[in-house]
Ligand code: C2E
Ligand code: CA
């Protein structure tokens with residue numbers, strides 16, 4: 001209600017934490033101006049064909065003093081300060097440009113998956129921004145996947161549903177990033193135009209060593225299949241995890257074993273057939 005870019009702290013945040021937050025918030029603004037953000041792209045693979053399907057865009061901050069910072073170090077502050085709206089538009093524009101560049105020379109078009117914060121839905125005309133940036137970059141909606149968190153579906157905000165429906169009508173894929181990590185979104189899922197779900201990498205840990213973990217992932221795969229949802233497994237770090245997923249019928253995956261987040265130039269050079277999957 002105080003408008004964009006207002007810093008607000010709860011009492012437990014006051015003190016050194018607050019000044020740290022304000023410091024990051026101020027330099028985030030500079031970071032946008034000075035072009036210090038960079039996108040890395042993590043390959044997403046088709047496990048049946050061994051082909052590259054696309055990539056997830058993951059934000060990094062090239063901090064002049066602290067080096068390359070992962071999103072967990074600054075996304076929270078960006079969300080609280082409202083700057084996530086501008087940063088999010090930067091991400092959209094740059095991810096769209098990247099996929100246009102990648103697809104220019106390809107017959108089999110790739111997709112780019114982009115992470116969205118709830119705040120981008122709730123406090124901003126996201127639909128207008130996406131439409132404008134698609135037009136500006138020449139990116140086709142069919143090349144775009146927008147990753148949201150399960151909790152967004154629980155927001156009692158009719159606009160969320162309307163925006164998601166509009167994205168679907170445009171031909172954009174909506175994916176749930178942290179499928180089954182929430183507790184009650186499952187019952188809402190059918191009402192939303194969601195096409196894809198991702199198995200969080202936490203579920204993939206120890207999947208080969210622990211029987212109960214294996215059964216949990218198996219159950220998640222079955223749920224996705226029953227709901228006719230596309231399924232991507234995250235956090236695949238080994239050949240045995242990959243074998244497990246294939247055996248259980250999960251056909252799309254990403255993870256360090258298949259490719260770490262990399263620069264666009266590296267993604268262009270990627271030869272998935274060398275992975276032998
Ligand atoms: P996420 O959407 O769950 O993204 C996957 C995270 O898992 C990435 O961390 C990726 O580097 C990491 N990862 C990928 N494969 C493996 C693996 O095999 N093993 C392990 N241990 N980790 C793996 P990253 O890049 O640090 O991103 C963290 C989170 O930050 C993301 O989690 C996403 O929620 C958020 N994020 C990233 N980029 C953006 C963005 O542009 N906007 C917003 N709003 N959030 C973003
Ligand atoms: Ca994601």
Ligand code: CA
Nearest residue numbers: 177178200201
């Ligand atoms: Ca996540």
Ligand code: CA
Nearest residue numbers: 177200201234
């Ligand atoms: Ca995840």
